[in-house]
Amino acid sequence: MLSHLIHAVAGDDKGNEEMRPGKMKATVVLMKKNVLDFNDFHASFLDGFHELLGKRVSFQLISTESGDATNGMQGKLGKPAYLEDWNSSESSVVACGESKFSVNFDFDEEIGKPGAVLIKNHHHSEFYLKTVTLEHVPGHGRIHFVCNSWVYPDERYQKPRVFFTNKTYLPQEMPEPLRKYREEEMKALRGNGQGELQEWDRVYDYAYYNDLGDPDKGHEYARPVLGGSTEYPYPRRGRTGRPPSKTGEDPTESRIPLLMSLNIYVPRDERFGHLKMSDFLAYALKSIVQFIIPELQDLTNKTQNEFDSFEDVLKFYYGGVKLPSGPLLDNIVNNLPLEILKEVFRTDGEQLLKFPVPQVIQDSKTAWRTDEEFAREMLAGVNPVIIRLLEEFPPTSKLNPEVYSNQNSAITKEHIEHNLEGLTIEEALRANRLFILDHHDSLMPYLRRINSTTTKTYASRTILLLHNDGTLKPLAIELSLPHLSGDQLGTVSKVYTPAEHGVEGSIWQLAKAYVAVNDSGVHQIISHWLNTHATMEPFVIATNRQLSVVHPIHKLLHPHFRDTMNINAFARQILINGGGILELTVFPAKYAMEMSSLIYKSWNFVDQALPMELKKRGVAVDDDSSPNGLRLLIKDYPYAVDGLEIWFAIKKWVTDYCSFYYKTDEMVRQDPELQAWWKELREEGHGDKKDEPWWSKMQTRKELIDSCTTIIWIASALHAAINFGQYPYAGYLPNRPSISRRFMPEEGTQEYEELESNPDKVFLKTITAQLQTFLGISLIEILSRHSSDEVYLGQRDSKEWTSDETPIAEFHEFGERLSRIEERIVEMNNDKQLKNRVGPVNMPYTLLYPTSEGGLTGKGIPNSVSI
Incomplete structure (x- = not known):
C-alpha cells in the first residue's frame, strides 16, 4: 500500500x-x-x-x-x-x-x-x-x-x-588518495575507549571478564574478575562499557536483565545472521534460560528428580519422559508460545520430553559401557586432546609439594603388570605402550572447594595399554581426594582395576563414571571454552582494530572469526556466568571459570599448533621418513590422523596465500599494520601472557604462516572436533555424565548393600540428576547443531572476496584437497582393521569430515567458532 x-x-x-x-x-x-x-x-x-x-x-x-x-x-x-x-x-x-x-x-x-x-x-x-x-x-x-x-x-x-x-x-601499496580513508576506518573501529557501547557502534575494544558475577543479585552470585592479575589471568573479551554493579563492587560490570539477554553488545556486524538466529537462539536457548532454570532450582534435590533405571533414561529418546509435576512447571508449559514448546520441550500435550537418539546408543544401548569404548573415546570422542604417553611409572605430580605435599600416584606395578600381555612395566614404557588420561593436577587444587557444594567427585588418573590391534585397554583408575586434615598432608587415593561381574564389576563401572565426569568438565571448561572460544576472541578484536579490511591477512583470517564474539557474549550472559547453565550442569559448579583461569596460566599459543600439541602429549614424534615429518605412536588415532590431514591442508593454503603477498621476510618486518596487530595481540588481547618467551617475533614469513595456520586450525577444525560431537556422544548422559553427587560406596555401608542389590540405580543416583540431565542435553543439542547458513572450511560466503586471481585459484585448490580428505575419511571408516574409527558402538568418526548439511549431523568443520 x-x-x-x-x-x-x-x-x-x-x-x-x-x-x-x-x-x-x-x-x-x-x-x-x-x-x-x-x-x-x-x-x-x-x-x-x-x-x-x-x-x-x-x-x-x-x-x-x-x-x-x-x-x-x-x-x-x-x-x-x-x-x-x-x-x-x-x-x-x-x-x-x-x-x-x-x-x-x-x-x-x-x-x-x-x-x-x-x-x-x-x-x-x-x-x-x-x-x-x-x-x-x-x-x-x-x-x-x-x-x-x-x-x-x-x-x-x-x-x-x-x-x-x-x-x-598491503599498507605501503595502498593508493595515496585512499590511505586517509583506510586510516579513518580503522580509527572508527578502535573507538575511544569511553562510554557504554550501543548497537550501532562498530567499536572493537578489550575488557576483563568482570561481567560473570552478579553481586546485585546476592553475594552467592559474586565471581572473581578474570584477567588483569597474576592470580586470575585470562584472555580479554569484547568491551561493552556497561556501568559497574550497584553494590559498589566497582570491578564488577552490571548485568543486563535476563529478558534482554539476547541484546548484549557486540559490534553489529559480529551478530548472528537472521537465519542462524531463527534457527535456534531466538527461541530455544532463551527459553531454556528463562523457563527451565527456575524449575530446575526448585526440584534439583527432590527424589522425583531421579532416574530409577536405564529404561527411564532411554525414554528421553524413545517415547518421551513426563515432566515432573508441580504448579510452577504447569504454569510454565501452559504459558509458553507454541514455537518454544515445539523447539525445546517437544511436548505433545502430555508434557513429554523427547530428544533425538544420540549416535552413541543408536546401534546398541549397552556398548558404551564396554572398556574398549571407554578407552576409544579418548582417541575418537568429544575430548580426544587429553590422553598422553606415560613416560614414567608411577605417574608423578607437578603440583607444588610445599603446598600440596606428595601428590604422586598410588598405582603400583601389582595393580597393572598382570594385564600387560607378558610385558614388564619397564618394557611397556620403552615400547611406548602405556598411556594416561590424567585429571589429577588440574582438579586437585579446587577439589576441596568443589566438594563443599552438592558435587562429590575425585581427581583421577587412568592408565591404559596399547594393544597390538591399535585399541586401548584401561588397566587401572586412581581416584584421589585431598587429605581431610589439610592439603599439606597430601592426597588420599584408592586404585580400581577392571572387573566384569558382581559388585566389583559395578564398582569398576562407577570408577569409569567418575573419570567421565572429570573428562566432561575439563572438556567443557578447558578444551572447549578456554582453548577455542576464549583464546580466539582477542584475535577477532585485534584483527578488526589493527588490520584494514583490504589487508591480505585480514582477508585471510576474517572468515574464521564469524559469530565468535556473538556466541561468546551469549555465553557470558547465560552459560558461564554465576548461576548460569554451566554451573548448574558441570561438576566444578561456581568454581568452573575460576578453574579455567588456573589452566590458562600454562596456555601457550605455539603449542596450539596440532603437530606441537601432539608432540607435547607424547603421542607423536618427529620422523623424517613420514610424509609430513611426524609419526603417531597410536597409528589408529582418528582425531590425530584426520586432524593432521586438515592441518597440513590449511598450512599449504596459508603458505601459498602469504607467499603471494609477502615475497621476503623484510616485507613482513616492514608491514606497520601487521606489526601493530601482533603487538596488540600479545600486549592487550593476551596481555596476561605478554612476557612469555614463546610468542613469535613476527619477523619472518615462516612466523606469519605458522601463526595464521594455528589461528585457522583453532577456529575451525579444533573447535569442530570438540564441539559437534557433544550431542552424538554426551547426549546420552550415562556415557558422559557431567556431575557426580555421591562418593564411591564403601564396603559395610548401606550404599554398598544397595550397590549389590541394584547397581544400575546406584549408578544413576551417583551421576547427573534428571532435570540437570534435561537441561544439559537441551543445551548440547543446540550447540551441536549446524545452522542452515553455515560456511565450512574451504568455502567463502563470497566468491569475489578478492580481485587477485592467484589467491582465488589457490583457495579453490584448498577446497579440492579437503574434498580428497573427505574421501579418505570415508575409506578409513570402512576399514575393518582400524577398530578405533567405529568402535563397539558402531559410530564412525566423522567430526573432522570437512562439510555437512545443516542440523545435528556429527560432522562438518565450520570456518569459525560460531556456536
Missing part, C-alpha cells in the same frame, strides 16, 4: 533500467531491516516516508587516482547518486531476504578508477549492505565491492561509512 501511494505521488520511473548518456550503473544488493524483522512495520513505513521526503540512501565514488587539494589530498569524491526504487514492490529478489537495487552515477573523468564508495543512509532505520557492483566503468570494466555490513542512519556516525573495492593492498 505504501509503495503504491508513493509511486502515485512521485511517479514511477521505468527508464532507470536503461543507461542514460554520461551515466554509470551500479547494482546494490542489500537486506532491509523490516525483511529481517517482520513485525517492524514502523521501520518500513518511516523509511518509505523518508524516501518520499527526499531523505534517501546516497552513494559517492572515491577516486584511487585523483586527490582533493581542499581535503588533504584524500581521494576526490564524485557527485552523490541515490538508491532507486526503494519502495517498489518489484525490486529483484536475489536470495533469502536480499533485494537488488540500482544506482546511476554521473561519469566523472576526474574520478577515474573508483577505489571506494562513501555511503550515507538518511532513512529512519538500518539496512544490511551486502555488495555494490559497478558495471562497465570506462577504461576499467567491472568493479566489485564486498561490504557485508550494517549501515545505520548517517546521524549515528561521526563520519560517513566508506567501503573499499575487493582489491587487496
Whole structure:
C-alpha cells in the first residue's frame, strides 16, 4: 500500500533500467531491516516516508587516482547518486531476504578508477549492505565491492561509512588518495575507549571478564574478575562499557536483565545472521534460560528428580519422559508460545520430553559401557586432546609439594603388570605402550572447594595399554581426594582395576563414571571454552582494530572469526556466568571459570599448533621418513590422523596465500599494520601472557604462516572436533555424565548393600540428576547443531572476496584437497582393521569430515567458532 501511494505521488520511473548518456550503473544488493524483522512495520513505513521526503540512501565514488587539494589530498569524491526504487514492490529478489537495487552515477573523468564508495543512509532505520557492483566503468570494466555490513542512519556516525573495492593492498601499496580513508576506518573501529557501547557502534575494544558475577543479585552470585592479575589471568573479551554493579563492587560490570539477554553488545556486524538466529537462539536457548532454570532450582534435590533405571533414561529418546509435576512447571508449559514448546520441550500435550537418539546408543544401548569404548573415546570422542604417553611409572605430580605435599600416584606395578600381555612395566614404557588420561593436577587444587557444594567427585588418573590391534585397554583408575586434615598432608587415593561381574564389576563401572565426569568438565571448561572460544576472541578484536579490511591477512583470517564474539557474549550472559547453565550442569559448579583461569596460566599459543600439541602429549614424534615429518605412536588415532590431514591442508593454503603477498621476510618486518596487530595481540588481547618467551617475533614469513595456520586450525577444525560431537556422544548422559553427587560406596555401608542389590540405580543416583540431565542435553543439542547458513572450511560466503586471481585459484585448490580428505575419511571408516574409527558402538568418526548439511549431523568443520 505504501509503495503504491508513493509511486502515485512521485511517479514511477521505468527508464532507470536503461543507461542514460554520461551515466554509470551500479547494482546494490542489500537486506532491509523490516525483511529481517517482520513485525517492524514502523521501520518500513518511516523509511518509505523518508524516501518520499527526499531523505534517501546516497552513494559517492572515491577516486584511487585523483586527490582533493581542499581535503588533504584524500581521494576526490564524485557527485552523490541515490538508491532507486526503494519502495517498489518489484525490486529483484536475489536470495533469502536480499533485494537488488540500482544506482546511476554521473561519469566523472576526474574520478577515474573508483577505489571506494562513501555511503550515507538518511532513512529512519538500518539496512544490511551486502555488495555494490559497478558495471562497465570506462577504461576499467567491472568493479566489485564486498561490504557485508550494517549501515545505520548517517546521524549515528561521526563520519560517513566508506567501503573499499575487493582489491587487496598491503599498507605501503595502498593508493595515496585512499590511505586517509583506510586510516579513518580503522580509527572508527578502535573507538575511544569511553562510554557504554550501543548497537550501532562498530567499536572493537578489550575488557576483563568482570561481567560473570552478579553481586546485585546476592553475594552467592559474586565471581572473581578474570584477567588483569597474576592470580586470575585470562584472555580479554569484547568491551561493552556497561556501568559497574550497584553494590559498589566497582570491578564488577552490571548485568543486563535476563529478558534482554539476547541484546548484549557486540559490534553489529559480529551478530548472528537472521537465519542462524531463527534457527535456534531466538527461541530455544532463551527459553531454556528463562523457563527451565527456575524449575530446575526448585526440584534439583527432590527424589522425583531421579532416574530409577536405564529404561527411564532411554525414554528421553524413545517415547518421551513426563515432566515432573508441580504448579510452577504447569504454569510454565501452559504459558509458553507454541514455537518454544515445539523447539525445546517437544511436548505433545502430555508434557513429554523427547530428544533425538544420540549416535552413541543408536546401534546398541549397552556398548558404551564396554572398556574398549571407554578407552576409544579418548582417541575418537568429544575430548580426544587429553590422553598422553606415560613416560614414567608411577605417574608423578607437578603440583607444588610445599603446598600440596606428595601428590604422586598410588598405582603400583601389582595393580597393572598382570594385564600387560607378558610385558614388564619397564618394557611397556620403552615400547611406548602405556598411556594416561590424567585429571589429577588440574582438579586437585579446587577439589576441596568443589566438594563443599552438592558435587562429590575425585581427581583421577587412568592408565591404559596399547594393544597390538591399535585399541586401548584401561588397566587401572586412581581416584584421589585431598587429605581431610589439610592439603599439606597430601592426597588420599584408592586404585580400581577392571572387573566384569558382581559388585566389583559395578564398582569398576562407577570408577569409569567418575573419570567421565572429570573428562566432561575439563572438556567443557578447558578444551572447549578456554582453548577455542576464549583464546580466539582477542584475535577477532585485534584483527578488526589493527588490520584494514583490504589487508591480505585480514582477508585471510576474517572468515574464521564469524559469530565468535556473538556466541561468546551469549555465553557470558547465560552459560558461564554465576548461576548460569554451566554451573548448574558441570561438576566444578561456581568454581568452573575460576578453574579455567588456573589452566590458562600454562596456555601457550605455539603449542596450539596440532603437530606441537601432539608432540607435547607424547603421542607423536618427529620422523623424517613420514610424509609430513611426524609419526603417531597410536597409528589408529582418528582425531590425530584426520586432524593432521586438515592441518597440513590449511598450512599449504596459508603458505601459498602469504607467499603471494609477502615475497621476503623484510616485507613482513616492514608491514606497520601487521606489526601493530601482533603487538596488540600479545600486549592487550593476551596481555596476561605478554612476557612469555614463546610468542613469535613476527619477523619472518615462516612466523606469519605458522601463526595464521594455528589461528585457522583453532577456529575451525579444533573447535569442530570438540564441539559437534557433544550431542552424538554426551547426549546420552550415562556415557558422559557431567556431575557426580555421591562418593564411591564403601564396603559395610548401606550404599554398598544397595550397590549389590541394584547397581544400575546406584549408578544413576551417583551421576547427573534428571532435570540437570534435561537441561544439559537441551543445551548440547543446540550447540551441536549446524545452522542452515553455515560456511565450512574451504568455502567463502563470497566468491569475489578478492580481485587477485592467484589467491582465488589457490583457495579453490584448498577446497579440492579437503574434498580428497573427505574421501579418505570415508575409506578409513570402512576399514575393518582400524577398530578405533567405529568402535563397539558402531559410530564412525566423522567430526573432522570437512562439510555437512545443516542440523545435528556429527560432522562438518565450520570456518569459525560460531556456536
